[in-house]
Amino acid sequence: MVASLNPNRTDLGKMDTESLWHAMVQHRPFSEKPPKCMKRGVGCHVTDAEGVEYLDGVSGLWCVNVGYGRQELADVAYEQMVELAYSPLTMSHEPGIRLAHKLLALLGYEGKVFFSTSGSEANETAFKIARQYHAQTAAAGSGPRYKVISRYRGYHGHTMGALSATAQAERKLKYEPLVPGFLHVSPPYAYRFGEGRSEAVYNAACLRELEQTILYEGAESVAAVIVEPIISGGGVIVPPEGYLRGVREICDRTGILLIYDEVVNGFGRTGRMFGHQHWGVQPDMICFAKGLTSGYMPLSATVVKQPVFEAFMGEPGSDSHFRHISTYGGTPVCTAVGLRNIEILEREGLPERAAEMGDYLLGRLQELLDHPNVGDVRGKGLLLGIELVKDKESKTPLEDAGMKAVLKQCMDHQVIIGRNTNTIPGFTNVLILCPPLVVTREQADHL
Ligand code: PLP
Numbered sequence: 001m002v003a004s005l006n007p008n009r010t011d012l013g014k015m016d017t018e019s020l021w022h023a024m025v026q027h028r029p030f031s032e033k034p035p036k037c038m039k040r041g042v043g044c045h046v047t048d049a050e051g052v053e054y055l056d057g058v059s060g061l062w063c064v065n066v067g068y069g070r071q072e073l074a075d076v077a078y079e080q081m082v083e084l085a086y087s088p089l090t091m092s093h094e095p096g097i098r099l100a101h102k103l104l105a106l107l108g109y110e111g112k113v114f115f116s117t118s119g120s121e122a123n124e125t126a127f128k129i130a131r132q133y134h135a136q137t138a139a140a141g142s143g144p145r146y147k148v149i150s151r152y153r154g155y156h157g158h159t160m161g162a163l164s165a166t167a168q169a170e171r172k173l174k175y176e177p178l179v180p181g182f183l184h185v186s187p188p189y190a191y192r193f194g195e196g197r198s199e200a201v202y203n204a205a206c207l208r209e210l211e212q213t214i215l216y217e218g219a220e221s222v223a224a225v226i227v228e229p230i231i232s233g234g235g236v237i238v239p240p241e242g243y244l245r246g247v248r249e250i251c252d253r254t255g256i257l258l259i260y261d262e263v264v265n266g267f268g269r270t271g272r273m274f275g276h277q278h279w280g281v282q283p284d285m286i287c288f289a290k291g292l293t294s295g296y297m298p299l300s301a302t303v304v305k306q307p308v309f310e311a312f313m314g315e316p317g318s319d320s321h322f323r324h325i326s327t328y329g330g331t332p333v334c335t336a337v338g339l340r341n342i343e344i345l346e347r348e349g350l351p352e353r354a355a356e357m358g359d360y361l362l363g364r365l366q367e368l369l370d371h372p373n374v375g376d377v378r379g380k381g382l383l384l385g386i387e388l389v390k391d392k393e394s395k396t397p398l399e400d401a402g403m404k405a406v407l408k409q410c411m412d413h414q415v416i417i418g419r420n421t422n423t424i425p426g427f428t429n430v431l432i433l434c435p436p437l438v439v440t441r442e443q444a445d446h447l
Contacts, residue, residue, distance in 0.1 A: 063291060095335040115301050150184055155232070219255065229260055
């Protein structure tokens with residue numbers, strides 16, 4: 001496999017530009033210079049086909065939590081593939097059972113786990129569960145609860161429903177109209193919109209907006225609220241104290257299900273096994289992907305608390321079951337890898353390590369606050385953002401060309417970092433650092 005991919009670099013570059021459609025990038029420049037072709041990964045480093053090694057400060061796409069080159073994940077995949085490569089979850093298999101059991105044990109509550117293959121699908125699944133749950137529990141005569149409320153800057157995926165919940169204009173333009181019934185409210189983005197208010201006052205204002213939106217829409221039409229505990233790709237927005245508790249209380253008062261999108265936050269990234277554990281507020285459903293297998297296999301999970309699941313229980317032949325299936329959702333191989341990945345996270349204490357190294361890296365990055373273009377440095381664990389501005393007083397964002405120059409300079413220094421999607425030109429620009437949780441002090445210094 002590796003040998004056949006290694007004929008001649010120039011041929012590969014030509015084959016690439018002739019045949020491969022890359023994500024999120026303009027292709028015309030590739031006729032001059034094909035994109036970097038990565039070949040190997042070990043720990044926090046990836047090496048390209050020319051032998052140049054890069055420090056991966058963004059864990060692939062925020063997913064390689066345990067780092068690259070884990071032989072035991074390859075071994076467990078191999079063993080499972082030989083034993084039983086595939087079985088659908090209309091029936092059952094041992095790695096699927098064990099992983100579902102493990103996730104519930106980590107979360108500390110009773111419920112059920114539905115497996116899919118991507119973060120987008122995990123969220124789509126949650127939206128469909130929310131609608132069906134309400135359809136099956138509603139009082140006779142009431143209308144459908146179908147709306148979903150998310151926050152601006154939140155990203156929830158690329159499929160039509162998940163994209164409808166996503167509230168980043170640039171990602172949606174040209175694909176609209178999307179799915180009806182998805183509404184957005186402001187996120188608690190204190191650096192830009194806190195306007196000097198105390199955390200408590202600002203928190204109350206954000207919650208009031210959510211509650212008023214529900215009121216204006218009619219709570220009886222709203223199925224769910226979805227939030228990333230810490231907004232990730234939207235610019236690393238950490239909620240103020242009391243925010244998640246407030247959202248929970250509003251959902252409880254209005255009969256709306258609360259969904260956490262922990263596709264990025266989960267599995268140690270923020271310094272706890274799960275992001276919401278910083279605030280001790282439980283959702284009704286929680287969606288995982290990325291760090292669930294550290295990107296070694298495509299797997300996601302929608303975890304539903306038992307009272308929600310109860311609404312789907314019925315007599316044989318009745319139609320209250322969840323009519324939803326994904327061919328590759330929760331295959332034996334993917335779930336076996338997920339299980340071993342969690343074992344590594346626990347055995348090596350990687351969530352705790354993320355907390356410690358995150359504090360260290362945050363401290364080092366805060367040294368940059370003296371720089372005229374660094375407006376804010378924020379985050380939790382190893383999910384960190386640096387908001388770049390042209391002018392600190394007005395907080396005018398650094399223009400896109402400036403962001404690109406920073407990213408290029410990092411690349412020139414063999415360091416890969418991320419950035420938020422710039423949804424509205426001139427609105428906000430945040431560099432994102434989220435290295436594998438095995439990052440060392442020296443690597444953090446280099447970053
Ligand atoms: N939710 C969040 C918070 C994400 O960051 C992403 C992807 O980056 C998704 C959902 C979608 O996940 P996927 O790309 O696996 O569909």
